[in-house]
Every structure is written in C-alpha cells, then in structure tokens.
Amino acid sequence: MKDGVNGVALGVCIFFFVAVTVLGFLAARWRRAENALHLDEWGLGGRSFGTWITWFLLGGDLYTAYTFVAVPAAIYGAGASGFFAVPYTIIVYPLVFLFLPRLWSVSHRHGYVTSSDFIRGRFGSKSLSVAMALTGIVATMPYIALQLVGIQAVLDVMGVGGGDSANWFLKDLPLLIAFGVLAAYTYSSGLRAPALIAFVKDALIYIVIVVAIIYIPYKLGGFGHIFDKADAAYQVTNPATGKHRGALVPAPQAQWAYATLALGSAMALFLYPHSVTAVLSGRSRNTIRRNTTILPLYSLMLGLLAMLGFMAIADGVGKGVKGYNAQLAIPQLFENLFPSWFTGVAFAAIAIGALVPAAIMSIAAANLFTRNIYKDLFKPDATPEQETRVSKAVSLVVKVGALVFVLSMDKTVAINFQLLGGIWILQTVPAVVGGLFTRWFHRWALLGGWAAGMAYGTWKAYQQSSPTQGHFGGSSADIPGLGRLGYIGLTAFVLNIGLAVVLTLVLKAVKAPEGVDETSAADYTVESEETAVGGAAGEPGVSPGLPEPAGA
Structure with a gap:
C-alpha cells in the first residue's frame, strides 16, 4: 500500500x-x-x-x-x-423480454x-x-x-x-x-x-x-x-x-x-x-x-x-x-x-x-x-x-x-439495507408484472399480499445477524418446512403471491368492488412513438404537446 x-x-x-x-x-x-x-x-x-x-x-x-x-x-x-x-x-x-415491452x-x-x-x-x-x-x-x-x-x-x-x-x-x-x-x-x-x-x-x-x-x-x-x-x-x-x-x-x-x-x-x-x-x-x-x-x-x-x-x-x-x-x-x-x-x-x-x-x-x-x-x-x-x-x-x-x-452511519448498514431493498422490490412483482398480463388479481388482494411479503421479508432479514454486521446481516434464511437456506426475498414473494391468489378468490366471491381499468388490450402492443399519443396519467389519448422525438 x-x-x-x-x-x-x-x-x-x-x-x-x-x-x-x-x-x-x-x-x-x-x-x-x-x-x-x-x-x-x-x-x-x-x-x-x-x-x-x-x-x-x-x-x-x-x-x-x-x-x-x-x-x-x-x-x-x-x-x-x-x-x-x-x-x-x-x-x-429473457424474463424482462416478456414484460418490459x-x-x-x-x-x-x-x-x-x-x-x-x-x-x-x-x-x-x-x-x-x-x-x-x-x-x-x-x-x-x-x-x-x-x-x-x-x-x-x-x-x-x-x-x-x-x-x-x-x-x-x-x-x-x-x-x-x-x-x-x-x-x-x-x-x-x-x-x-x-x-x-x-x-x-x-x-x-x-x-x-x-x-x-x-x-x-x-x-x-x-x-x-x-x-x-x-x-x-x-x-x-x-x-x-x-x-x-x-x-x-x-x-x-x-x-x-x-x-x-x-x-x-x-x-x-x-x-x-x-x-x-x-x-x-x-x-x-x-x-x-x-x-x-x-x-x-x-x-x-x-x-x-x-x-x-x-x-x-x-x-x-x-x-x-x-x-x-x-x-x-x-x-x-x-x-x-x-x-x-x-x-x-x-x-x-x-x-x-x-x-x-x-x-x-x-x-x-x-x-x-x-x-x-x-x-x-x-x-x-x-x-x-x-x-x-x-x-x-x-x-x-x-x-x-x-x-x-x-x-x-457505518457503511455495512448501507450495504445491508440495500440487500433489504432487493427483498422489498421483489414484492412489487405480482402487481406490476402480473398486472401487465392479467386483470384477474383483485386490487385489495394485491395490497394484502404485498403487506404480508414486506412484513415477512423484513422480519426474516432482521433475524439474520453476524458478529460484524448485527441485524440485517444477510439475505438468506431457512425455508419454513424445508430447512434449506434460500433467498428471503423469494420466500416472501411466494407468500405474497399465494396470499394474493387466496384473497382474490374470496373478494371475487363476495363481489368486492374491483376498481376501474383505464387501459385496453391494444395499449399493451403500441409499437412506436408514432402510434403512442401520451398524456397525463389518467387521461388516455391526451397529447402532452411534446415535439417529435429525435432518433439516436
């Protein structure tokens, strides 16, 4: 040195x-x-x-x-x-090729x-x-x-x-x-x-x-x-x-x-x-x-x-x-x-x-x-x-x-919270990715699944510790019922999606209001800026008056 x-x-x-x-x-x-x-x-x-x-x-x-x-x-x-x-x-x-477009x-x-x-x-x-x-x-x-x-x-x-x-x-x-x-x-x-x-x-x-x-x-x-x-x-x-x-x-x-x-x-x-x-x-x-x-x-x-x-x-x-x-x-x-x-x-x-x-x-x-x-x-x-x-x-x-x-703060705290951030972001998959392909999930069910996944993932991450890092010291823990170490975020995601499915079935059975979908099937296949009209969210079809974008 x-x-x-x-x-x-x-x-x-x-x-x-x-x-x-x-x-x-x-x-x-x-x-x-x-x-x-x-x-x-x-x-x-x-x-x-x-x-x-x-x-x-x-x-x-x-x-x-x-x-x-x-x-x-x-x-x-x-x-x-x-x-x-x-x-x-x-x-x-390959995963994002399916949903990002x-x-x-x-x-x-x-x-x-x-x-x-x-x-x-x-x-x-x-x-x-x-x-x-x-x-x-x-x-x-x-x-x-x-x-x-x-x-x-x-x-x-x-x-x-x-x-x-x-x-x-x-x-x-x-x-x-x-x-x-x-x-x-x-x-x-x-x-x-x-x-x-x-x-x-x-x-x-x-x-x-x-x-x-x-x-x-x-x-x-x-x-x-x-x-x-x-x-x-x-x-x-x-x-x-x-x-x-x-x-x-x-x-x-x-x-x-x-x-x-x-x-x-x-x-x-x-x-x-x-x-x-x-x-x-x-x-x-x-x-x-x-x-x-x-x-x-x-x-x-x-x-x-x-x-x-x-x-x-x-x-x-x-x-x-x-x-x-x-x-x-x-x-x-x-x-x-x-x-x-x-x-x-x-x-x-x-x-x-x-x-x-x-x-x-x-x-x-x-x-x-x-x-x-x-x-x-x-x-x-x-x-x-x-x-x-x-x-x-x-x-x-x-x-x-x-x-x-x-x-x-100690730099390891920032590192541990970034690992926790990955666990949290994974809990948005059912709403964002699922919503891009289906309207089947009920909005309240998605919210319930998200809350359960967030709570479980945060709790399990908090339990992980090391002599140098204290709580939030890792991102893997035993899987309930299996005992094998697995990524906490993925386990929380399984809980999230499972609860969302169950709650959706219950809420649909009691005919809970599902909210208004402002999108249509054709909106998900818009090909280029020439066919997209833009506008403020909630105002489909209203052009924001922006100039034609230039090419790269």
Missing part, C-alpha cells in the same frame, strides 16, 4: 471528473424541447432515446460503481458465492412516468399505487448511498479524504464536492445528463476491464497461480467463526441459497425505479426489445470484473491487516499494480460509474414522489410545470438523505 496522496492518479481522476461535469451541464441543451418544464422532458429525456443511447443509459444505470467495487469484493471475501451476480444478470434478460407500450399510450402510475391506472387503486411508490423510494435510498460509498473507497485509496482525519469537514470535503456537482447538473439537465455521461463511463470501464484482465495476470504469474493463491487463502479458518473464509466452488449446502438468490435478484432488477425510468425513456417498443438482446454484453464484462477478486487475493491486498475493508480491495489492487496514470483512469471509471446511476436513481425516486404521492394525495390538479419543479426539488432532498446516510 502506498503512503500519502497519489498525485498523478488524483490529477487524471480530476480531469475526467471535470470533463463529465461539463457534459452534465451541456446535456440540458441536448435535444432540448420547447416545453422543457414537462416531467416527460426532465424526468424521461422526452421519451426520445434510441437503441444505443438506451443501451448506454441502462448499462450505466444497472452496472454501477458499487458493482465495480462490491462484486469482486464479494469474491475477495467469500469466494465463488459472490459470482451469483453473473448468472442473475444472464437470467434477467408491454410496460413501455402501455406507459407510452397513457403517459405513465412511473410503474406506480401504471398500477393506479390498471387497478384503479391509489392505495396500491402509493404502496408501490413508497416501496420504490425506500429501496432506492440506500442504493444511492452505496454509489457514494464507491466514490469514497476511491478517495480513501488515493489518500484524499477519509482516513483518520480529526476534522470531519476536511475528511469528507472531496465527497461533498462530488455530491454538490452531481446535484447541480441533475437538477439542471434531468435524465439527459446521466444519458450523455454514460457514454464516457461505459467506455472507461470497458477499457479498464480489458486492460486489467490481460495486464494483472501477466504481473501476477498467470491465472493458474492466481487460482492457487486464492484457493489457499480460502482454506484458512476464521478464528471468530471456526469456518473457512470461502471456497472456489460453493459447498453443497450453499448451492440452494446461491440459486435462489440469483433467481430472486433477476426477478427484481428491472422493477427498481431507476430501471423503469431508463426503460420508459426509450422512443419505441423495439428499442426495449433490442436492448434486452444486447445488454447481456455487460454480463460478460461483469464476469471478467468478478475475477479481480481472485487477483486481489493473489496480490496480497489487505493480508495481515486486521479489520481490512474488502470494499477497498479492488481500488487498492489497481494502485498496487498499475502505473499511476492508468490508476487514475481506473479510479475515474469507478467514480463516474457512481455518478450516472446515482443521478438516475434520484430522478426515479423524485418522479415516484411527485406523481404518486404529491399529485395523487395532495394536489391532483398539479400542472406539468408544477410536477417538474417538485421532482427537481425532491431529487435534491433524496441526494442529501443519501449523503447523510453515508457520512453518519
């Missing part, structure tokens, strides 16, 4: 940070429409992004700085079980900005819509915080901020500056800022991964040597638990937990608010179809990225350091083995990789609050201009909340 500030790496990182900041502010003029104060413009980029822009935007949205840091850190700390992220990002695309079509037809807009329109239930919106907002907050944790890890390794400085302001000043810049250009440019910056972010990450996967094995003596060193390290017994650190192959008793975690994570990924926001910004149904076929290229990158965890072990990163933070392993590996100038490029990729998803997440959470809480509950007659102003303000509040989370 190098002492002091790595001036060259810091200089290169600052250069790229300044460059993307300029891009972020210039994005306000990129494809700018006359009606810039419409939420479709600020929050969805005018719904005008073509295949390649959407591909970069979704890639920048889903493959975050935390992915860059945490996936290989999981391999570094626990072995092959950390690879669950690779199969789940492969499984997810339908969500895009009906949302474009009715002017829905969020998935909760769709829930309200499909089931005629503000209660269910608000429940889905609150779930999305709460699940997104720690996810934003983890992007800032990724930036903080880079700053710590470069010797800037963090550390043991007694002055909290000077210690966190670089992170405060990065946060301020992010907040400013997101407020100014909306979704266009992360869409434009995503090009730089993804290019940098692909360059770093390609170089790392060739250069680092060469420096460390080849992949055979790397795997041998990793295997030896995993055989060391942890004195605190009496167990091995990890394994190159998951033990038989851990394989069910691995499989269910991968499947549950795949089911939840595209229901996060930021994923839905990026999807609805596409200009046509075919844009979404094409992206589900080419986005798996990022899964290839993720597989290579995970290998860095083995390389960090082979390099001896953190060896012998009591209480070493595994989240620093990959930034430290880069600093140990790369020339300082390329270390700066790698650190810039991680930092920019945090800015893009953090911006989209804050916009998505703000859209949920504005459309499904502020407008639905407090100001039903809000104009598009008022909606946009509220969303801009709330996007700042969300970022401040995430920043306070990072600065005031």
Whole structure:
C-alpha cells in the first residue's frame, strides 16, 4: 500500500471528473424541447432515446460503481458465492423480454412516468399505487448511498479524504464536492445528463476491464497461480467463526441459497425505479426489445470484473491487516499494480460509474414522489410545470438523505439495507408484472399480499445477524418446512403471491368492488412513438404537446 496522496492518479481522476461535469451541464441543451418544464422532458429525456443511447443509459444505470467495487469484493471475501451476480444478470434478460415491452407500450399510450402510475391506472387503486411508490423510494435510498460509498473507497485509496482525519469537514470535503456537482447538473439537465455521461463511463470501464484482465495476470504469474493463491487463502479458518473464509466452488449446502438468490435478484432488477425510468425513456417498443438482446454484453464484462477478486487475493491486498475493508480491495489492487496514470483512469471509471446511476436513481425516486404521492394525495390538479419543479426539488432532498446516510452511519448498514431493498422490490412483482398480463388479481388482494411479503421479508432479514454486521446481516434464511437456506426475498414473494391468489378468490366471491381499468388490450402492443399519443396519467389519448422525438 502506498503512503500519502497519489498525485498523478488524483490529477487524471480530476480531469475526467471535470470533463463529465461539463457534459452534465451541456446535456440540458441536448435535444432540448420547447416545453422543457414537462416531467416527460426532465424526468424521461422526452421519451426520445434510441437503441444505443438506451443501451448506454441502462448499462450505466444497472452496472454501477458499487458493482465495480462490491462484486469482486464479494469474491475477495467469500469466494465463488459472490459470482451469483453473473448468472442473475444472464437470467434477467429473457424474463424482462416478456414484460418490459408491454410496460413501455402501455406507459407510452397513457403517459405513465412511473410503474406506480401504471398500477393506479390498471387497478384503479391509489392505495396500491402509493404502496408501490413508497416501496420504490425506500429501496432506492440506500442504493444511492452505496454509489457514494464507491466514490469514497476511491478517495480513501488515493489518500484524499477519509482516513483518520480529526476534522470531519476536511475528511469528507472531496465527497461533498462530488455530491454538490452531481446535484447541480441533475437538477439542471434531468435524465439527459446521466444519458450523455454514460457514454464516457461505459467506455472507461470497458477499457479498464480489458486492460486489467490481460495486464494483472501477466504481473501476477498467470491465472493458474492466481487460482492457487486464492484457493489457499480460502482454506484458512476464521478464528471468530471456526469456518473457512470461502471456497472456489460453493459447498453443497450453499448451492440452494446461491440459486435462489440469483433467481430472486433477476426477478427484481428491472422493477427498481431507476430501471423503469431508463426503460420508459426509450422512443419505441423495439428499442426495449433490442436492448434486452444486447445488454447481456455487460454480463460478460461483469464476469471478467468478478475475477479481480481472485487477483486481489493473489496480490496480497489487505493480508495481515486486521479489520481490512474488502470494499477497498479492488481500488487498492489497481494502485498496487498499475502505473499511476492508468490508476487514475481506473479510479475515474469507478467514480463516474457512481455518478450516472446515482443521478438516475434520484430522478426515479423524485418522479415516484411527485406523481404518486404529491399529485395523487395532495394536489391532483398539479400542472406539468408544477410536477417538474417538485421532482427537481425532491431529487435534491433524496441526494442529501443519501449523503447523510453515508457520512453518519457505518457503511455495512448501507450495504445491508440495500440487500433489504432487493427483498422489498421483489414484492412489487405480482402487481406490476402480473398486472401487465392479467386483470384477474383483485386490487385489495394485491395490497394484502404485498403487506404480508414486506412484513415477512423484513422480519426474516432482521433475524439474520453476524458478529460484524448485527441485524440485517444477510439475505438468506431457512425455508419454513424445508430447512434449506434460500433467498428471503423469494420466500416472501411466494407468500405474497399465494396470499394474493387466496384473497382474490374470496373478494371475487363476495363481489368486492374491483376498481376501474383505464387501459385496453391494444395499449399493451403500441409499437412506436408514432402510434403512442401520451398524456397525463389518467387521461388516455391526451397529447402532452411534446415535439417529435429525435432518433439516436
């Protein structure tokens, strides 16, 4: 580990940070429409992004700085079980190919900005819509915080901020500056800022991964040597638990937990608010179809990225350091083995990789609050201009909340709450995905199933603990009646859907009012912007008066 500030790496990182900041502010003029104060413009980029822009935007949205840091850190700390992220990002695309085009079509037809807009329109239930919106907002907050944790890890390794400085302001000043810049250009440019910056972010990450996967094995003596060193390290017994650190192959008793975690994570990924926001910004149904076929290229990158965890072990990163933070392993590996100038490029990729998803997440959470809480509950007659102003303000509040989370709490708390967020988001599947294919479920039954899944998932996650993390220390637990470890979110989902089916049968039998469905079968097959007429949610067929979107 190098002492002091790595001036060259810091200089290169600052250069790229300044460059993307300029891009972020210039994005306000990129494809700018006359009606810039419409939420479709600020929050969805005018719904005008073509295949390649959407591909970069979704890639920048889903493959975050935390992915860059945490996936290989999981391999570094626990072995092959950390690879669950690779199969789940492969499984997810056939699943979303079935429902994302339908969500895009009906949302474009009715002017829905969020998935909760769709829930309200499909089931005629503000209660269910608000429940889905609150779930999305709460699940997104720690996810934003983890992007800032990724930036903080880079700053710590470069010797800037963090550390043991007694002055909290000077210690966190670089992170405060990065946060301020992010907040400013997101407020100014909306979704266009992360869409434009995503090009730089993804290019940098692909360059770093390609170089790392060739250069680092060469420096460390080849992949055979790397795997041998990793295997030896995993055989060391942890004195605190009496167990091995990890394994190159998951033990038989851990394989069910691995499989269910991968499947549950795949089911939840595209229901996060930021994923839905990026999807609805596409200009046509075919844009979404094409992206589900080419986005798996990022899964290839993720597989290579995970290998860095083995390389960090082979390099001896953190060896012998009591209480070493595994989240620093990959930034430290880069600093140990790369020339300082390329270390700066790698650190810039991680930092920019945090800015893009953090911006989209804050916009998505703000859209949920504005459309499904502020407008639905407090100001039903809000104009598009008022909606946009509220969303801009709330996007700042969300970022401040995430920043306070990072600065005031243990980082493991943010990580654990992000795992809990995945369990929560999975409970929105019956309403959102089920609603895209059938109106059979009763709105009150869906609300009851959601409440049961949320309560059970939160309770079981709370029961999980570890010596270092306390409660919410994991995402797997024994399955009732089976005893095998499984993903809590998937078990809660089974309870959710089972209860929704039973309650639907009961409510239909007593002829409980089902609410009004404002959609029609044809709305789910709208093909392009030429056949979609848009409009405010609840006002099908009313054009918002937006200009024709430009091509990508």
